Every structure is written in structure tokens, then in C-alpha cells.
Amino acid sequence: MSAQLSFRDVTLGYDRHPAVHHLNGEISAGSLLAVVGPNGAGKSTLFRGIVGILKPLTGAIMLGGLKARDIAYLPQSVDIDRTFPISVFDFVGTGLWRTTGIFGGLGKKARAQIAQALAAVGLNGFENRNIGTLSGGQMQRMLFARVLLQDARVIVLDEPFNAIDAKTSADLIALVRHWHAEKRTVLAALHDMDMVRAHFPDTLLLARGSVAWGATQQVLTADNLLEARRMCEAFDDGAGTCVVDAAHSRAA
Amino acid sequence: MLYDALIAPFLDFEFMRRALAGVVALALGGAPIGVFLMLRRMSLVGDAMAHAILPGAAIGFLFSGLNLFAMTFGGLIAGFSVALLAGLVSRVTVIKEDASLAAFYLVSLAVGVTIVSMRGTNIDLLHVLFGNILALDDQTLLVIAFNATISLVVMAVIYRPLVIECVDPVFLRTVSRAGAPAHLAFLALVVVNLVNGFHALGTLLAVGLMILPAGIARFWSRDITGMMMISVASAMISGYVGLVLSFQTKVPSGPAIILVAAVLYVFSVLFGNVSGLVRQLFPGRHLEA
Numbered sequence: 001m002s003a004q005l006s007f008r009d010v011t012l013g014y015d016r017h018p019a020v021h022h023l024n025g026e027i028s029a030g031s032l033l034a035v036v037g038p039n040g041a042g043k044s045t046l047f048r049g050i051v052g053i054l055k056p057l058t059g060a061i062m063l064g065g066l067k068a069r070d071i072a073y074l075p076q077s078v079d080i081d082r083t084f085p086i087s088v089f090d091f092v093g094t095g096l097w098r099t100t101g102i103f104g105g106l107g108k109k110a111r112a113q114i115a116q117a118l119a120a121v122g123l124n125g126f127e128n129r130n131i132g133t134l135s136g137g138q139m140q141r142m143l144f145a146r147v148l149l150q151d152a153r154v155i156v157l158d159e160p161f162n163a164i165d166a167k168t169s170a171d172l173i174a175l176v177r178h179w180h181a182e183k184r185t186v187l188a189a190l191h192d193m194d195m196v197r198a199h200f201p202d203t204l205l206l207a208r209g210s211v212a213w214g215a216t217q218q219v220l221t222a223d224n225l226l227e228a229r230r231m232c233e234a235f236d237d238g239a240g241t242c243v244v245d246a247a248h249s250r251a252a
Numbered sequence: 253m254l255y256d257a258l259i260a261p262f263l264d265f266e267f268m269r270r271a272l273a274g275v276v277a278l279a280l281g282g283a284p285i286g287v288f289l290m291l292r293r294m295s296l297v298g299d300a301m302a303h304a305i306l307p308g309a310a311i312g313f314l315f316s317g318l319n320l321f322a323m324t325f326g327g328l329i330a331g332f333s334v335a336l337l338a339g340l341v342s343r344v345t346v347i348k349e350d351a352s353l354a355a356f357y358l359v360s361l362a363v364g365v366t367i368v369s370m371r372g373t374n375i376d377l378l379h380v381l382f383g384n385i386l387a388l389d390d391q392t393l394l395v396i397a398f399n400a401t402i403s404l405v406v407m408a409v410i411y412r413p414l415v416i417e418c419v420d421p422v423f424l425r426t427v428s429r430a431g432a433p434a435h436l437a438f439l440a441l442v443v444v445n446l447v448n449g450f451h452a453l454g455t456l457l458a459v460g461l462m463i464l465p466a467g468i469a470r471f472w473s474r475d476i477t478g479m480m481m482i483s484v485a486s487a488m489i490s491g492y493v494g495l496v497l498s499f500q501t502k503v504p505s506g507p508a509i510i511l512v513a514a515v516l517y518v519f520s521v522l523f524g525n526v527s528g529l530v531r532q533l534f535p536g537r538h539l540e541a
Contacts, residue, residue, distance in 0.1 A: 051426050052426070053422070053425060053426070068426065069426060069427050069428065071426070072426075073422075073423075073426045075422055079420065079421060079422050080419060080420045081291075081418060081419055081420075084291055084415075084418050084419045084476075085291070085474050085475055085476045085479065086415065086419055086476065087475070091419065091420075094419075094420075097416075097427045097428060098427065100412075102409070102410075102412050102413060102428075102430060103409075103412075130474055131419075146423075150427075
């Protein structure tokens with residue numbers, strides 16, 4: 001299968017401090033990949049790099065011909081102003097941005113699509129509610145409905161089931177499997193290993209760099225998990241410059 | 253009697269008709285901007301930018317006296333510069349945008365007042381600080397109407413990205429590059445409307461007809477379209493009642509207009525059906541689901 005995303009010696013970070021360090025590998029089109037690892041492993045940073053919010057410090061992320069805007073992204077701590085007076089219907093409708101753009105109106109077809117997306121996540125009857133009145137689970141359902149409307153080839157979900165009850169997770173994971181069946185590429189950062197084992201064929205175990213990457217059963221071994229757990233959070237004020245980079249520049 | 257008090261001033265005096273036309277245009281252009289300023293927690297940013305306009309207008313005044321175009325042009329340049337500089341400082345340094353704006357506007361206010369007092373009299377200074385809506389001539393009225401029209405058109409163009417930028421900025425960044433241009437266009441509209449308000453209400457009160465109506469609207473609607481309509485309506489009502497009040501009582505018209513808006517605001521805080529105080533005290537019996 002062709003590569004949808006490839007990472008070439010990617011280092012991503014903040015203020016010169018790497019959070020993802022020299023990552024190499026590729027994700028084939030249509031794969032369903034769990035990204036697991038301890039807090040501070042670089043999962044969110046990697047996702048921010050993929051969707052183009054964060055530029056790599058070194059290396060490159062290839063999107064296989066896609067533009068960053070063709071990727072649907074659900075961030076972990078969603079920066080949504082819940083006091084803003086907007087209805088669930090209008091909010092979810094912004095998922096149609098690629099077809100409506102700045103000026104396009106919401107025609108009959110678009111309205112039907114929005115209604116369908118809301119039904120798919122179990123939010124019928126919530127159309128006119130203000131987003132500020134939703135519970136945590138309902139909020140997550142609404143965000144999934146927007147991802148649904150984005151109709152993207154690649155879907156990136158950053159810890160989508162945090163603080164979500166069992167029923168909501170089950171409903172939303174069904175949606176994720178549906179996307180997989182439609183041959184979309186889905187990446188999800190997760191902490192629930194049982195869920196990963198049950199639903200995700202492939203896993204990347206990340207601890208700044210890749211500890212293991214491949215079929216879930218082979219990746220999630222006790223040894224690998226222990227190794228990932230040993231990773232200490234990277235930010236060190238006294239850190240010197242990276243030796244791998246120095247070696248690269250000497251070779252060049 | 254009522255006719256004499258409420259309608260006759262406008263039929264009898266041309267300057268009152270001009271003032272009314274001016275305030276209607278200001279309401280149409282400025283009130284929707286005020287709603288977005290409030291929702292983006294930028295109400296005080298509007299106030300700071302209003303002060304920032306002063307040195308520009310003052311330099312215009314220094315060169316050509318109370319000349320409409322010189323002062324408008326100067327005000328626009330100064331407003332844009334401060335908005336951009338403050339944005340730049342906050343982006344590239346550790347200073348946050350509010351602190352950065354506060355620094356710039358304090359300097360601007362001091363420079364502005366110094367420039368006006370170097371050449372003009374105290375009357376001129378009062379004119380610049382508090383405007384004079386009763387002295388709008390044809391040209392000024394046209395400038396105000398023109399700016400209000402521009403605001404409404406630009407607002408329609410940037411409306412969708414602006415709303416998404418307010419609710420979920422990260423999402424907008426992943427689907428479009430429209431966020432930054434929309435934000436800049438919005439800041440430009442803030443400046444244009446402040447300069448507009450400056451002619452009628454002066455630099456210090458210009459922002460009043462944008463922010464107070466927005467605050468009022470928040471208490472009566474849960475929906476942004478409704479908020480914008482209520483804010484425009486309450487700005488117009490404040491303008492009209494303020495002008496009548498000023499005509500009958502000889503209170504200066506700018507402060508009279510803002511005071512009427514303030515009364516409406518206090519009324520809304522107390523009795524508004526969205527989180528008004530009385531509503532919170534007597535919410536009624538709870539519902540079944």
C-alpha cells in the first residue's frame with residue numbers, strides 16, 4: 001500500500017527543545033494507527049507537526065500530495081470558546097468549510113449533511129442548543145460530527161476519549177472503525193491499551209523517538225512499554241546541541 | 253407636548269437632523285463591531301485604540317486646524333500603527349497584547365494632548381477629546397456614512413472566518429489561511445469606526461457607542477445575529493434619546509448619548525432575560541428535563 005504520510009528524520013519541538021526527536025517511518029494510506037506513549041512522549045507535538053501548525057526543527061513530514069487542510073484534526077485540549085453564542089448546528093456546519101469557503105451558503109444538501117452528521121453521533125435534537133450547554137461527552141460527539149463533515153482522507157485524533165464515559169467511547173470508536181472501513185487513514189493518540197489492542201491494527205509507541213512501530217500485538221509488549229516508561233520528559237535548560245544533528249552536518 | 257419634546261427639535265433645526273443621521277450611521281457601522289470586540293474579550297482593546305487615535309488626529313490638527321480630512325487621515329494612520337505595533341511587540345516579545353496596547357495608548361494620549369495644547373486652545377482640546385455631534389457638516393456626515401458603509405460590507409466579507417476564529421481558532425488554522433487576514437481586517441474596522449466616532453463623540457467616548465450597546469445586547473440574546481441587531485437598535489435609541497436630552501437640558505450631546513446607553517445597560521444588567529440579576533434571583537421553578 002502506498003505511503004500516505006512519511007517522516008524523514010523529523011525533529012519537532014518548542015524553543016529549540018525537541019519533543020519528537022529524529023523520527024523516521026511511514027504510515028500507509030488507509031491504516032488505522034494508534035499512537036501511544038507516556039505524557040510528554042511527543043504524541044500531540046507529532047500531530048501538530050502533521051497538520052502543519054508546528055514546523056519541524058529539522059527533517060520533513062511528507063503528506064503524499066495532500067495539503068495540511070485536507071487533514072481533519074481533533075486537538076487534545078480543544079481551544080474552543082464555549083461562551084461564544086453559536087448553535088450546535090452552525091458549529092458543526094463549519095466542518096463543511098472546504099465546500100462552502102468564506103461565502104458559500106448552507107443549501108438544502110448541506111443542511112441535510114449536517115443533520116445526518118449530528119444523527120450519526122447521536123446528537124439529534126441538539127441542533128439549536130448553544131455549544132456552552134453541552135456536557136463533556138456531548139461536546140466530543142459534536143466535534144466528531146464536525147470531523148465527519150470534513151470528509152478528509154486523513155483524520156488525526158489527539159486523545160479523543162479522555163474523560164469520556166464508556167457508552168460515548170463505544171459510539172465514537174464505532175465511528176472510527178467506520179472511517180477505517182472507508183479506507184481513510186486514521187491516527188489516534190490513546191492511553192487505554194485495551195482499546196488499542198481491541199480496535200487498532202497498528203501502533204506507534206512513542207517516547208520522543210519511536211520505541212516500536214508496527215503490528216499492535218508486537219509493539220505493545222511488556223519490554224517495549226517499560227522502555228517507553230523510562231523516558232524522562234525532555235525539556236532541559238542546560239541541554240547542549242544535538243549530537244545527531246552535529247554528526248549529520250559533519251557528514252554533509 | 254410630547255411632540256414638542258421628541259420630534260419638533262429635529263423638524264425645526266437642521267443641525268439636529270444631521271446629528272441624528274450621524275448617530276444612526278455610527279450605530280450601523282460600529283455596534284456590530286462592538287459585539288465582536290466584546291465576544292473576543294477585547295472591549296478594553298477598543299478603548300485603548302481609541303486613545304491611540306489621538307496623536308494622529310492632533311498632528312492633522314497641528315498642520316491644518318480643525319480640518320476634517322487631515323484629522324481623519326491622521327487618526328487612521330495612528331490607529332493602524334498602534335494596532336500593528338502593539339500586535340508585533342506582543343508576538344515577538346514576552347509582553348502580552350493587553351500590556352503592549354496599554355503602553356502604546358498611554359504614550360499616544362500624552363503625545364496627543366501635548367500636540368493639541370501646543371497650538372490650540374482648551375476649546376480645541378475639548379473638541380478633540382469629546383467631539384461635537386451638533387456641529388456635523390455635510391462633509392463630516394458623508395465621511396461617517398461612507399465609513400459605516402465600508403464597515404458593513406467588510407464585516408459581511410469576513411464574518412464567517414471571524415466567527416470561527418472566535419470560537420475555535422485552531423480549527424480555522426487547519427482548514428484555511430483566512431484567520432490572520434480576517435483578524436487584521438477586523439482591527440482595521442475597529443480603527444475606522446473609532447475615527448468615525450471620534451468626529452461625533454471625541455476620542456474618549458467614541459468607543460462608548462460600540463461597547464455599551466454590545467453589552468446591552470448580551471443580556472437579551474443568546475444568538476450572535478440577534479445580538480448584533482439588538483446592539484444596533486440600542487445604539488440608535490441611545491443616540492436619539494441622548495440628542496433629545498441634550499437639546500432639552502443643555503447637557504453636552506456626546507456624554508448625553510453615552511449616558512443614555514449607560515442607563516439602558518444598567519437596566520439590562522438588572523432585567524435582561526439572559527443572566528440578568530433579577531432573572532437570577534427569581535428564576536422560576538425548575539424544569540423536568
